[in-house]
Amino acid sequence: MKFAIALFSAAHAPSSRRALLFAQAALAGGHEIVRLFFYQDGVYNASGSVVTPQDEQDLPKQWRAFVSEHQLDGVVCIAAALRRGVLNEEEAGRYQRDAVAVGVPWELSGLGQLHDAVQDADRLICFGGA
């Protein structure tokens, strides 16, 4: 089955951990993930600026490793990311900000990518919504 996964909660939220576990299980079960789309506070999961205490799970790091290893399409909503200060190099340059928080393997793009994934996937699975 082709899954699209949307994540709306911050990196420290239990639902973000569940999203990663689901994504790992989907691939392990032979399914396809057409796209990960991080929206609202979900954009923090792509941030390289998150520092997790040593005895806790570093979810942004785990997401990064997972997406890189499986060469997944990981999209972070650009509007949501700008609002929350999670910028990549290009946006930091555009808005003249010092802090760059997102890089490879993430791509900052628009909500059209969410709709595109919805059309492409058999199922959209959401985590961390209201």
Place this chain on the structure above:
Amino acid sequence: MPKSLLIISRQAPWSGPNAREALDIVLAGGAFDLPIGLLFMDDGVFQLAAKQDAKALQQKDLSANLQALPMFGVEDLFVCGDSAAERGLDLDGRSLEEARVLTAQEITALIDRYDQVITL
């Protein structure tokens, strides 16, 4: 045929960016001419309250964006009547009069009709 998507908006308009970000998904879908519906439920019904004064909260007015929905081709607009009643919100003077008031039973059928659902 494109897949249909229902957005269920459950947050009050002034509780953070959630309501606006839920609406942005709908407007983007409308811009791409996709079959998209929007249901206001739970605290989300407050987005339809008339005479909101965003300026008093130093916020941007969300209701102007709501009025843009029909212009973006989004005509499948719904509001949960029970949520409004529970909150003492009179829907007669609601700001988005195009939104159809649904019962819980009708909402069950509505969700069933859509291919995909996002609840925010």
